[in-house]
Amino acid sequence: MRVAVLDDYQQVAHRFADWAGLGAEVAFVDRPLPDDDAVVAALDGYDVVVAMRERTPVTAARLARLPDLRLLVTTGRQNAAIDLDAARARGVVVCGTDSPTNATPELTWALILAVLRHVPAEDRAVRDGGWQHTVGGDLEGRRLGVVGLGRLGSRVARVGLAFGMDVVAWSRHLDPAHAEGLGVRPVAKDELFATSDVVTVHYKLSDRSRGIVGDDDLARMKRTAILVNTSRGPLVDTGALLAALHEGRIGGAGLDVYDAEPLPADHPLRSAPRTVLTPHLGYVTEGTYRTFYGQAVEDVAAWAAGAPVRVLT
Structure with a gap:
């Protein structure tokens, strides 16, 4: 299983969850992906993508160019930048996480x-x-x-x-x-x-x-x-x-x-x-990242075991 973690701008995602426990190849993308070609080049061949909020849109056009993608995890329980209908049509499961409110x-x-x-x-x-x-x-x-x-x-x-x-x-x-x-x-x-x-x-x-x-x-x-x-x-x-x-x-x-x-x-x-x-720091805290990334790992593990959790519809 290959997992890509998007938009890790601060290069800290590895600290907030047990990624190694997945037994997967995990890549952390620490730069913005400005267009369709950049997204496809970064994510080609990955089974799982973890998206941080709405930093990188996952559109129907992008999904069509990522045939290996099977699971998309977004931090939070909703993400306006993800085309849920297109994901569903392509058989891609989309899961979320809780969002601390403080x-x-x-x-x-x-x-x-x-x-x-x-x-x-x-x-x-x-x-x-x-x-x-x-x-x-x-x-x-x-x-x-x-x-x-x-x-x-x-x-x-x-x-x-x-x-x-x-x-x-x-x-x-x-x-x-x-x-x-x-x-x-x-x-x-x-x-x-x-x-x-x-x-x-x-x-x-x-x-x-x-x-x-x-x-x-x-x-x-x-x-x-x-x-x-x-x-x-x-x-x-x-x-x-x-x-x-x-x-x-x-x-x-x-x-x-x-x-x-x-x-x-x-x-x-x-x-x-x-x-x-400030550079969209509203949710950028240690407590929030522990929830986001910790539950993202739980989502991936549950999906890999055949029992997805926190599925978005």
Whole structure:
């Protein structure tokens, strides 16, 4: 059995699971695969592929060029970058793993505080011999607007309440009883963007939600308000966000996700003012990797034994 583990950017996957216990040939791919030919060249001849989240799409066209593939494991219980119908049609079993829910909310608050208190700028200033040249914002008594109050948004909301913030939320299918049970007030989308001091996005990406934060929403925000996105890049209109930042219409942005990942070296977000940028670190923690890779090995072993587990449909 030959197993390929994709997108091991940090070259750490071997540390988080007992790959040797599979008794298989395991290859770790530590570079992005930018196109169909690169994917096929890297994965040709492999029986099993382990995909890290949505870093490398597994499309119908790519599956058609990988005739030896029999098992595809994705970290997480869903992956929009995998064509499940095409996999099923080709007899490829697709399995997933559990997804810890603490890591992304924790990074969300790291970004909120980094933007609000100008942490990267002050860090650079201290290293350059400077001292105190910005004035940070406050959280207590301010309003947190949560776009999407699911598993992750709810955790972010609870922390906002602990900081003494007034927390409001909106989504297309928001359950008012769930929100009120958390101590969160449901509001209309327009009100959320117009009145919040911090807006944080926790929404599932789909055709309907793509661009759910657009120019009209950004135009409603206070000039001092900040936007944080640790969910998916295409949920926010990048062009509209860049314009709002360059024109000083919002106070800043903390971003962990982007339309294209890895973010191209010449992407305009890299030089946008009042931003804190991280390279999709939301799920990149030791605890999450132990779950992802540990259960990926379990998935492979179970499939090899003829009893697949955590099969995605």
